[in-house]
């Protein structure tokens with residue numbers, strides 16, 4: 229039976245064709261490896277195409293004072309010190325080169341008057357740092373990488389859903405899944421596998437994420453012995469659409485605020501000035517006059533408080549709503565119409581103009597938008613070696629949103645696209661080098677038989693006990709939103725864990741009906757099981773972390789706690805159960821420590 233399955237052998241198998249997967253595939257192929265990329269959507273449709281604002285890299289084209297040190301310091305500050313310092317250093321140093329390489333491969337960026345790549349300001353970045361293509365940067369990034377990958381002759385298996393990793397006794401051996409088109413199983417044998425499967429935001433009801441974000445990579449890694457870190461840190465972007473309901477959660481790029489957009493409450497007050505945390509007091513404008521000067525290009529003015537980090541702005545909006553000053557549909561007003569000319573808005577934010585016109589029948593060049601927080605990004609993910617991106621399972625690598633470490637407790641805007649380019653490249657190089665001369669691993673039949681039985685199981689479920697996977701997904705989203713959302717406490721999280729455990733019991737009986745051809749119910753059976761497992765990892769880590777830091781807000785522990793200042797929580801599976809360990813975050817090397825201390829000193833003086 230197992231010998232009848234469509235089987236492919238390759239040196240490096242990349243799961244995911246977003247920015248991270250394609251970067252990794254190109255770099256592995258450049259090492260001479262035979263590479264296959266598998267993705268569950270069409271090539272060119274990965275979530276990365278949705279990225280709007282830009283790629284963070286200290287090119288210094290708009291502000292020559294920018295350098296890798298400044299980018300490193302901003303990333304560490306944004307991550308509340310929980311970032312892996314080696315990853316933050318590598319990321320800051322290598323981002324400019326990766327952006328230039330992308331340009332060499334054909335990416336067309338917006339330009340400065342001198343013809344350099346233009347860079348826009350973004351929250352938490354002290355300099356104008358985001359290389360961008362209007363507000364469609366992800367689309368251009370994917371188009372370029374896709375062209376390059378095709379030119380490299382990389383094999384692509386699209387609309388192919390990977391459900392299981394394969395292992396030898398001590399290493400990864402490949403993966404298997406099924407073609408979405410006809411449900412036929414497919415198997416890949418490979419000595420190196422790179423997980424680049426993106427995030428998990430579809431476990432929340434209000435989410436900016438694409439349908440692909442169902443935690444498949446997180447769950448497969450966990451089941452196969454890898455570890456997840458920083459799972460408490462789910463980023464809620466402050467500005468998702470709130471209206472109409474059908475598109476609730478759709479992202480409104482931070483670029484709107486970067487271009488001068490301001491946040492107002494129902495009383496017309498610019499409330500962000502009231503929410504500047506002490507540690508940011510010296511780094512944002514003191515009043516509206518200074519903020520206006522910054523928008524006008526005054527280099528001595530500090531940026532407006534609307535550009536504080538996402539966690540701060542998201543909590544401020546929620547607080548305004550809670551205190552009765554929310555907008556008509558329960559958010560805040562985001563106004564750029566009164567700050568910039570219609571031509572300027574059209575030129576800098578064309579996708580936003582289009583999005584609001586089409587989805588909400590609002591012309592943002594004339595009236596304000598309404599926005600509220602939406603689940604956006606997962607800072608936590610698979611623990612990797614900072615240099616090579618290899619996980620604790622030999623031969624298994626991870627990069628992009630599915631990997632953890634770089635962003636700590638909170639990611640700065642723009643730092644994901646640069647993460648994909650830098651660490652996708654590193655994973656590809658490391659995997660490509662590691663497989664030189666490696667044999668294709670053998671996979672024992674019992675693993676394949678178990679996988680085939682698992683594929684069939686949803687169709688065999690007794691209809692009397694069968695659970696509808698769509699219902700289960702809706703329940704999961706309600707539980708995550710209510711009990712493991714933005715504002716958390718011990719009671720809610722404990723209830724959330726109980727509810728998630730009961731969903732986990734019920735997922736055993738999840739049922740699919742109909743044929744295997746493009747059967748969304750059948751696909752959902754696997755996705756929902758993965759999301760419940762990853763949801764449990766989030767909830768356990770969030771309950772254990774008794775403090776508030778970055779994106780993790782505990783109402784019962786509202787302040788950061790020094791004792792947690794260098795602790796990352798590691799999630800692993802032991803005997804089928806989630807297990808938590810407290811580990812120390814790696815120490816920055818001496819030079820980085822000195823830089824961090826000096827920067828903290830300067831800020832204290834500025835205050």
Ligand SMILES: Cc1cc2nc3c(=O)[nH]c(=O)nc-3n(C[C@H](O)[C@H](O)[C@H](O)COP(=O)(O)OP(=O)(O)OC[C@H]3O[C@@H](n4cnc5c(N)ncnc54)[C@H](O)[C@@H]3O)c2cc1C
Nearest residue numbers: 244245246248268275276280281282390426628629644645
């Ligand atoms: C609306 C929006 C705007 C954003 N704007 C920015 C921005 O301006 N700047 C920035 O830095 N970040 C931005 N982000 C974040 C950034 O886009 C993502 O973090 C990033 O694109 C993730 O890339 P990735 O390569 O890790 O994953 P993805 O691009 O999602 O790729 C994942 C790939 O894995 C595949 N896959 C997943 N599961 C399976 C499976 N089981 N089997 C087979 N294939 C699978 C998918 O099909 C896909 O090809 C934005 C996010 C959103 C939602």
